[in-house]
Amino acid sequence: MASSEIQSELFGIPKRLFWGFIAIALFMVGDGIEQAFLSKYIVNIGFSTSQASLVSTVYGLMVVVASWFAAVLAEVYGPRVIMFCGVVLWIVFDIGFLTLGLGPKNYTMMLVMYGLRGTGYPFFLYGFLVGATHVTRKSRLSTMIGWFWCMYSIGIGVVGTYLPSFTIPSIGFMPTLWMSNIWIAVGGCLALVLTRNYFVVHKNGKSTKERFGRVVQDIGVVYRNPNIIKIFIVRIINQLSLFGLVVVFPILFTNRIGFTTQQWLWIWGAMNITLIFGDVFWGMVANRIGLRRQVMWFGCVGCGITTLLFYYLPVSNGPVFWIAVLVAVLFGVTESAFVPIFVIFTSLEPKHIGATLSAQNLAGGISNFAAPALATLILPFFNVVGVVWVFAILYFIGAAITLFVRVPEPGRNQLSRSRVLNESGSNVVGE
Template structure:
């Protein structure tokens, strides 16, 4: 995920410069990429059930590495259509790798610790995208001369990181379930591939959970599009400080992913998501947008306050961690299909975030609004989506949200430990 995160906070201005086009046009290129991320996120769950998570992870890594080379070459040609095509195909890469691994975790974790296990997955996920990825970019870009050339070098470094991560996953994850089919033997290939979609249609709780998870990190990916130019150029803090801001913001997220997973296991998954994940994230998102504009542009004190506001968003974003457990628990006996839809929604957040930016920027552009007004409209669109998620998650209560049932799970865990 560090390899994917390298580009996360400079790609939009990089493509604007490399293709000599507008930010609105680039937002459509990123939207196309995020559409394939959505599709691959669904396939990661279905294919992991069919062929085994480890094989799917290897396929995803291969797609990323090959088409990252192709994407870099396409940028050098200045051909918008070739850039769009190669980036579109590359979008299949990271979801197959990351979310097949999440399916593997969901298959192995004990029910009483599922929220915690998923929390640790997101510690590593966010640790790479965007946190360590931004830190790598922070070091590599100036080391290779800065600007467009330094950014291109960072894209090449991401390929090396992906290769290292692939080797570590292949030789480090040795549980044999990763190499075999997870689905029931009686299920046909077509049933496995369609199970998630059928569940989405037939189970309203899975559908609501799908929407909540999709909304969850949509603002994160949307802010990756609009904030780099705002923080670096318009407010005068420069690219290096923007990259460091991203590292700090999502370091906060890393520290609290496991914490909120454990809080959910102890105090209830739905309440954790509703009040920590949704309500506080929406408030913190507004703070991350407005605080940098309220302080003195380019000042150190203003930068510190902006980082604090952003870090609050990163921390409370971790409140969504129990959503994976919630979606699976609302489809008893069909956990494989439920996780396929959860991973689809996780990838779909990339699509939704970039789509909101593309639509809002283009619509507000028709009214000749200034950059600040356009970007503010984007932020409020995300807050409106959080309001929808707040309503939807209230419908998703499971047995785990009953304190007595949580005590029963703890007693069963204690009995298993004693028996061992």
């Protein structure tokens, strides 16, 4: 990266990229508005808890497919084209979900339309991530990813969670759901404008067919790396509680423990506020304490413990708001410790970025699908406590797998070399 580009950095990342992150936050507000209350609303209009969970499961399945294709297509056609497709797909199928499915209580159309809407956010989000990876210095990747998930959390977790706690009492459920389209349109358009002439396709004289063939070849290389397979499994485990608890906890916290819907939204929002600061903090800390060590101890082991606490402390103490908020914050701290897992993927196969991102996205998509799917399967037999224990055990298994991942850590090694050179009186030359 040229020195002029380095000088235009803000908080360690390119300035224009930072403002693109603001657009990501706006987009994810729209995507997250219904996250913490949709399952409860579906139950309230006459469907079972398992039916509500199946809606999220189908949505997650489509996210799996779209997440895998997003990075591949972004490498071939360019990030901005895929981001634009994501915006259009999200709005079109959300309108279909509201008018053809949820409004008339047509369960089949709810499954179809909400599922197809699941292709929208991975195209937009991961299309942006591919472009951001290409324009960020390798030594800044961990910081960039921290900011990326920080803005994601601000959008989907904080504003997207707290906003409906105020709009639902005043305008109702359906108008709140319609409002999400405004956030999607504004965030999507802003991101596309801000990345104009910045996220470009490097064709290198090759046709679209040739570039697509190259990416497919790279995918074959990536999946033959045993360390990629191990971290792929850990990435799936990464967000199980994040995507799974939000399906079963709204009903648990309101119907069984005794919190109001608004209180539950504030509790889940507290967790997401913690993710904001945690993503940035862990993104900066990762290169100092080690990417693998952080993911294993603070991510896997930490989430296994806090997932159990998130269930048992509120159930044992009843609707005590500060206890519920405390465990939500603790869970947010440990969940955000997974931030460097993205950097682990790219450091394992640095010459195949598109294919590596595709693998990382696929694992994230599977997590989005597997979490509600596991909840759907376990709920009829073991209730919510069974779901919680399965998630916790999987986190502990993830820690064991991470122990055997061999990760080159260029950022940490570079920091160590810099210290040695400084101590010897030599000048350290940046990239």
